[in-house]
Amino acid sequence: MRNIIIFFFIVLFVRPGMAQDPKDFSNISFLAKLNKDKSYLELKSKIVSEFAFSKPGPWGEFIKGVDEEIATQKKIIAFTFDACGGKNGNGYDKELIDYLRTERIPATLFVTGKWIDSQFAAFQNLYPDSLFEIENHGLNHKPCSIDGESAYKIHGTASISEAYEEIEANERKIEAITGYRPLFYRSATAFIDEACVKMAAMLGVTVISYEVLSGDAVPNTPEHVLEENVLRNMKPGAVVIMHFNHPEWNTKEAMVKIVPRLRVLGYTFVHLRDVDLTSINTDHKAKAVK
Numbered sequence: 613m614r615n616i617i618i619f620f621f622i623v624l625f626v627r628p629g630m631a632q633d634p635k636d637f638s639n640i641s642f643l644a645k646l647n648k649d650k651s652y653l654e655l656k657s658k659i660v661s662e663f664a665f666s667k668p669g670p671w672g673e674f675i676k677g678v679d680e681e682i683a684t685q686k687k688i689i690a691f692t693f694d695a696c697g698g699k700n701g702n703g704y705d706k707e708l709i710d711y712l713r714t715e716r717i718p719a720t721l722f723v724t725g726k727w728i729d730s731q732f733a734a735f736q737n738l739y740p741d742s743l744f745e746i747e748n749h750g751l752n753h754k755p756c757s758i759d760g761e762s763a764y765k766i767h768g769t770a771s772i773s774e775a776y777e778e779i780e781a782n783e784r785k786i787e788a789i790t791g792y793r794p795l796f797y798r799s800a801t802a803f804i805d806e807a808c809v810k811m812a813a814m815l816g817v818t819v820i821s822y823e824v825l826s827g828d829a830v831p832n833t834p835e836h837v838l839e840e841n842v843l844r845n846m847k848p849g850a851v852v853i854m855h856f857n858h859p860e861w862n863t864k865e866a867m868v869k870i871v872p873r874l875r876v877l878g879y880t881f882v883h884l885r886d887v888d889l890t891s892i893n894t895d896h897k898a899k900a901v902k
Contacts, residue, residue: 634729757775
């Protein structure tokens with residue numbers, strides 16, 4: 613009887629993340645497991661075959677099939693925050709997250725596999741919180757390309773196979789940790805080629821860019837500049853891009869000023885998953901390969 617009681621206590625009150633070993637989910641370990649996973653390899657083979665003779669197509673932040681705003685005239689907007697990971701990108705802006713929690717501001721968080729590796733405990737604290745929607749920013753924070761395009765001196769994925777890994781491996785990694793498969797993918801730097809947009813759609817993932825660029829990715833940008841960038845370009849349905857992996861930047865300080873002003877103007881805040889999004893072109897809407 614005592615054992616039964618203990619079992620039900622664990623089931624009811626212990627979060628799944630509490631028993632997880634970060635080593636099992638590191639990019640290296642997780643990829644090694646995926647490369648023995650039949651479903652992952654079969655899907656990879658389908659994708660590589662499908663795009664074997666494809667051209668990359670246009671390269672940029674706003675190309676065919678990339679969603680960038682909410683389809684509405686109402687004063688609702690989505691705050692999105694990226695965590696890039698890697699050299700100089702593994703930080704965690706806890707003060708920003710605490711502010712979002714205090715003010716009950718729903719936010720969509722795009723995370724890379726690299727960032728999860730460096731901030732596993734923080735990630736475990738974030739994903740069970742319904743205030744935060746967890747989405748995919750790529751396994752290794754590489755701009756998504758089938759032929760090695762670069763953006764802001766960051767080398768992109770060099771092949772169809774690597775592009776598939778950048779998207780799908782992080783989809784599965786996040787799902788393995790959280791139980792939730794991301795609906796959206798934002799490529800590193802938001803740059804992506806058209807072939808990768810089509811690939812993401814085949815994987816059941818919608819590519820997201822942004823409409824309002826805060827400018828916080830430029831180190832040491834003053835908070836008043838970030839505030840002006842957001843408020844000057846604000847409109848109903850805007851998707852705002854910011855970051856939560858650099859506590860030394862002024863993102864939180866700017867948000868403390870931005871949020872009250874938006875509320876006075878009548879704006880409310882939403883998750884991406886709870887709204888309809890618009891795209892330059894609807895040709896590549898997400899439809900998973902079976």
